Amino acid sequence: MDNNEATKQIGARSQLARPASRLRQIGAALATAVIVGAGVAGSGGSAAAQEPDPSVDTPAAATGAAVLDASDVNAWLDETLPAALKDNDIAGATVAVVNDGETVTTRGYGHVDTGAEGTEAVPVDPEQHLFRIGSVSKLATATAVMQLVQDGRVDLDADIDEYLDFTVPRNFDEPITMRHLLTHTPGFEERIAGLIGKEGTTADLRKALVTDPPEQIYRPGTMPAYSNYGNSLAGYIVERVSGMPFEEYVDRNVFDRLGMTSSSFAQPLPADLADRVSNGYDNASSPAGYFEIVSTPPAGSMSASAPDMARFMLAHLGEPVGDTPLLDESTLELMHQPALDESTLGTLAGAPRMTLGFFDESRNGRRIIGHGGDTQYFHSHLQIYPEEGAGLFVSLNSTGTSGLANHELRQNLTKAFADRYFPAVSDAAGNDAAVNNTPAGSAERAAMAAGTYESSRAIESNFMTLIGLTGRTTVSVQDGDRLLFEPRPLSDSAAVYEEIEPWVWREVGGQSTVAMRAVDGKIEAIGFDSAFALVPVDTARSTYLAIPVIVASVVVLLLTVLAWPIGAIVRRLRRRAPRDRAGRTARILSRIAVASALLAIGGWVGSIVLIVGMEDVSTVSFRNVQVAQLIGLLGVLPAAVRLADDVRRRVGWSRTAGSALVLLALIGTGWFAVEFMLLSPNISY
Numbered sequence: 001m002d003n004n005e006a007t008k009q010i011g012a013r014s015q016l017a018r019p020a021s022r023l024r025q026i027g028a029a030l031a032t033a034v035i036v037g038a039g040v041a042g043s044g045g046s047a048a049a050q051e052p053d054p055s056v057d058t059p060a061a062a063t064g065a066a067v068l069d070a071s072d073v074n075a076w077l078d079e080t081l082p083a084a085l086k087d088n089d090i091a092g093a094t095v096a097v098v099n100d101g102e103t104v105t106t107r108g109y110g111h112v113d114t115g116a117e118g119t120e121a122v123p124v125d126p127e128q129h130l131f132r133i134g135s136v137s138k139l140a141t142a143t144a145v146m147q148l149v150q151d152g153r154v155d156l157d158a159d160i161d162e163y164l165d166f167t168v169p170r171n172f173d174e175p176i177t178m179r180h181l182l183t184h185t186p187g188f189e190e191r192i193a194g195l196i197g198k199e200g201t202t203a204d205l206r207k208a209l210v211t212d213p214p215e216q217i218y219r220p221g222t223m224p225a226y227s228n229y230g231n232s233l234a235g236y237i238v239e240r241v242s243g244m245p246f247e248e249y250v251d252r253n254v255f256d257r258l259g260m261t262s263s264s265f266a267q268p269l270p271a272d273l274a275d276r277v278s279n280g281y282d283n284a285s286s287p288a289g290y291f292e293i294v295s296t297p298p299a300g301s302m303s304a305s306a307p308d309m310a311r312f313m314l315a316h317l318g319e320p321v322g323d324t325p326l327l328d329e330s331t332l333e334l335m336h337q338p339a340l341d342e343s344t345l346g347t348l349a350g351a352p353r354m355t356l357g358f359f360d361e362s363r364n365g366r367r368i369i370g371h372g373g374d375t376q377y378f379h380s381h382l383q384i385y386p387e388e389g390a391g392l393f394v395s396l397n398s399t400g401t402s403g404l405a406n407h408e409l410r411q412n413l414t415k416a417f418a419d420r421y422f423p424a425v426s427d428a429a430g431n432d433a434a435v436n437n438t439p440a441g442s443a444e445r446a447a448m449a450a451g452t453y454e455s456s457r458a459i460e461s462n463f464m465t466l467i468g469l470t471g472r473t474t475v476s477v478q479d480g481d482r483l484l485f486e487p488r489p490l491s492d493s494a495a496v497y498e499e500i501e502p503w504v505w506r507e508v509g510g511q512s513t514v515a516m517r518a519v520d521g522k523i524e525a526i527g528f529d530s531a532f533a534l535v536p537v538d539t540a541r542s543t544y545l546a547i548p549v550i551v552a553s554v555v556v557l558l559l560t561v562l563a564w565p566i567g568a569i570v571r572r573l574r575r576r577a578p579r580d581r582a583g584r585t586a587r588i589l590s591r592i593a594v595a596s597a598l599l600a601i602g603g604w605v606g607s608i609v610l611i612v613g614m615e616d617v618s619t620v621s622f623r624n625v626q627v628a629q630l631i632g633l634l635g636v637l638p639a640a641v642r643l644a645d646d647v648r649r650r651v652g653w654s655r656t657a658g659s660a661l662v663l664l665a666l667i668g669t670g671w672f673a674v675e676f677m678l679l680s681p682n683i684s685y
Helices: 019-031 070-087 134-150 178-182 205-210 228-242 246-258 306-316 329-336 342-350 403-421 431-435 442-449 463-469 543-573 584-612 619-634 636-649 653-675
Strands: 007-009 092-099 102-113 130-132 303-305 369-374 379-385 390-396 451-455 473-478 482-486 495-501 504-507 513-519 522-529 532-536
Touching: 070 092, 070 102, 070 403, 092 306, 102 306, 134 178, 134 228, 134 246, 134 306, 134 329, 134 369, 134 379, 178 228, 205 228, 228 246, 246 306, 303 306, 306 379, 306 390, 342 513, 342 522, 369 403, 379 403, 390 403, 442 473, 442 482, 442 495, 442 513, 442 522, 463 584, 543 584, 543 653, 584 619, 584 636, 584 653, 619 636, 619 653, 636 653
Parallel strands: none
Antiparallel strands: 092 102, 092 390, 130 303, 369 379, 379 390, 451 473, 451 532, 473 482, 482 495, 495 504, 504 513, 513 522, 522 532
């Protein structure tokens, strides 16, 4: 249930134009663990792509805004969305827009049932049909938490141990607080296993939280790193403090208060809602998928209709919805403001920051807060404008042509909404002001930033460190004091950034900003979105080293295996005598090692493919792959003996060279296995 602001990388799947992009997309998917997450990254742009496109992200001119009423919004949506759905092969969408204390419109496009399986096609009825909203659910979870904060039953800055009945894994002395959970800064690595199950699976929140919990890899409060686990802990605390199941608490205290009669966290849905939920699709041409069971409901199991999401947005805009206010004015204001500052984030505070649940998605000089969400089939986004009193919600029931495509569709829609109805009154983004006011020392800071980075949302304790090999960003210096990001955050194209104040950089010709934090003269992190950052790649795990090593090693091992039968056939045709028995044991053992190393690599690739498809991989399978990997590593010894024997007996340069290459290939795969923790006893993912 991942926020697509960054993917937010990553959940899983996309078909970009180039193979390298596809690889990166798979990595982003894994790292973002529930489908497409933030930080969707593709291959770096070409030289032509390095020049900014002013039409993409430049503040709107100081012209009058369109009138945000039903007539204009409906016409705009009718012109925009049907074509976008068709172009991206998406079955259907539901939309809600609010403004000035009321629902402006709810609209439906496409189908909730395409009729692909012989059923009658059913058009989207926004008043009737429910969509799964993925991580937008986290806003309801955060709202429930803030109700308990308002009532004095939860302290934002108390150690969460006060509220839990189990121990959360920790590697740092600082307490983990509710403030950390709601801002995605408790420091946990990612977890993927069991996040989404098929129909018939039972969601047990406590069991999901205590079984193979993720390791804490960052100091609390210091590193934005999107965490489904952290948000789910917040939901469990709601359950513990309130004394009722999480789903029941939200039903009573959020949905019932707001009259959201077509919303639920329940899995499966109650009987009166079950027949109204949209099918989910890979694309409009594919069969319907299954009803997804999210193992940690607070992070993303909510189903809702467009009118209900309109009511939710209005409540967060402080409008009277229902009989009892959702939150009082001061609590709403607290929830909507940045929740961390320089005291823990340091200079990363110059980047967009999390509120207590919402992402900062400001545009055109206007404060916008929101959240995206993805399951395997559904892709949603919600934004509200606290000062302007407006909001937009959209949900798609298909992934479409690619994970990146549906992400960009939502981004384009939210940006177009802002530019149409809330353009910049002046050049509020300050682009012109920065041109001739580059801060002193910018060139030195740019030089420090040059390097290769990966997402802070990662797995560091086991074989899933492999995801770090994809979705990386390269930063290089241009024109002495500008930085070229390849690709830029949240995109598959490159972009140039210039420094507008020390440690804060803005995209040239755009509105996105990043902030950097340095320790001892080295960049420690680059914050680019409220709950996501880039962290430097360890030199040993550099793409420029690791990929060539493993590719060259696998090629050598494959050629070696192919050479065995060919060599035997050639010797037979030429009637050569069989090889002498000298060194025979070493040859046999090295051959076993070669075969085992290749089987292990194939096993890891197969496992990753299954994990990307949200399929479970058994412990036995993992252990078998690790045994094969270990045999390949231990095979370095007989391979070394074989090479020494070939040199001693002067068997000829070709055989000696072959033995040397086999030894180097086994060393290469062994080093790769150790460096990326493929032999780690911990196989949780």
